[in-house]
Structures are given as C-alpha cells and as structure tokens.
Amino acid sequence: MQQYETVVILTPLLSEEAVKEAIAKFTKLLKDSGAEIIQEDNWGLKKLAYPIQKKTTGYYHLTEFKAPGDVINKLELELKRDERIMRFLTVSLDKHATVYNERKRGGAFNKKKPVVQETAEPVKAVKEAAE
Numbered sequence: 001m002q003q004y005e006t007v008v009i010l011t012p013l014l015s016e017e018a019v020k021e022a023i024a025k026f027t028k029l030l031k032d033s034g035a036e037i038i039q040e041d042n043w044g045l046k047k048l049a050y051p052i053q054k055k056t057t058g059y060y061h062l063t064e065f066k067a068p069g070d071v072i073n074k075l076e077l078e079l080k081r082d083e084r085i086m087r088f089l090t091v092s093l094d095k096h097a098t099v100y101n102e103r104k105r106g107g108a109f110n111k112k113k114p115v116v117q118e119t120a121e122p123v124k125a126v127k128e129a130a131e
Contacts, residue, residue, distance in 0.1 A: 001066040003038070003098050008079065009058040009087040012045060019059050022084050027063065029078055035067035039105060052086045064093075064101060 008026070010019055027037060043060035052058065072090055079088045093101070103109070 001036070001068055003064070003066050003093045004072065004090055005062060005064050005093060005097075005101075006075070006088060006090040008061045008063075008085055009048070009052070010061070010084050011053075011086055012055055012057045012059060014059065014084060018084070019061075022082065023061050023063075025082075026075065026078065029075060030063070030065055030067065030071065033067065033071040033074055035065045035071050037063065037065050039064040039101075055086065058086055 008023075010022055014022070023040070023042070027040070030037060039062075041062040041064075043062065045057055046060050047057055048055070076088070076090060079085050
C-alpha cells in the first residue's frame with residue numbers, strides 16, 4: 001500500500017461541530033475502503049493566500065494514510081461532491097517524505113538546542129595573560 005497525505009480546506013461558514021462531522025465522514029470513507037489512518041492534524045481556521053469563492057479564510061485539515069491506489073479516486077470524487085470543501089490536495093509520499101513525517105511525529109524537530117553556557121575561566125585566563 002502506498003502512503004498519501006490529503007489536505008482539505010473547508011468553508012469558514014461551518015461551526016466546529018460541522019467541521020468535525022465533515023472530517024469524520026471522509027475518515028470513515030477511507031477506513032471503509034481499506035485505508036489505514038496514520039495521522040490526522042487539524043490546523044484550524046487560517047487565512048488563505050488568495051480568496052476562494054469570495055472567502056479569505058478556511059478550516060485546514062491534514063490526513064496522512066496508507067491505502068491502495070483505487071481508494072484515491074473514490075475519496076477525491078466524494079471531496080468534489082461535498083459543498084463544504086473549498087479545495088483539497090492529495091499527494092503520494094515518497095520514501096524521503098515518509099521518513100520525514102515519521103521523524104516529525106516522533107518529535108525530532110520539537111527539541112530545542114541546548115544552551116551553551118559560557119564560563120568565566122577563559123576571561124580569567126585572558127586577564128592573567130594580559131598582566
């Protein structure tokens with residue numbers, strides 16, 4: 001099975017419950033078609049780069065899943081038919097993107113770099129050398 005990511009932009013006129021219901025509908029469609037949901041990430045209400053259907057904001061939702069290729073056609077057909085969906089994009093992930101997503105889920109990019117504390121000894125050594 002191939003690994004995919006789908007980003008969906010829903011209309012901002014929906015309530016939170018309606019957004020969750022729409023996402024649940026498509027998640028159920030994926031599961032019923034034999035797909036394995038790896039991760040779902042709700043990005044929330046964001047400003048669009050350009051107006052879509054005279055709207056400047058939209059609810060973004062990312063779903064990462066493994067599925068056979070024929071599932072994508074069914075999913076995209078249902079996304080096109082739903083009036084709540086303004087835009088969507090499904091991308092097939094290669095091995096590098098899959099590894100990157102696994103590292104991201106593992107928290108590899110959330111760690112802060114350790115702060116290096118400077119000691120006073122080098123300054124002391126410079127002062128002694130100057131004397």
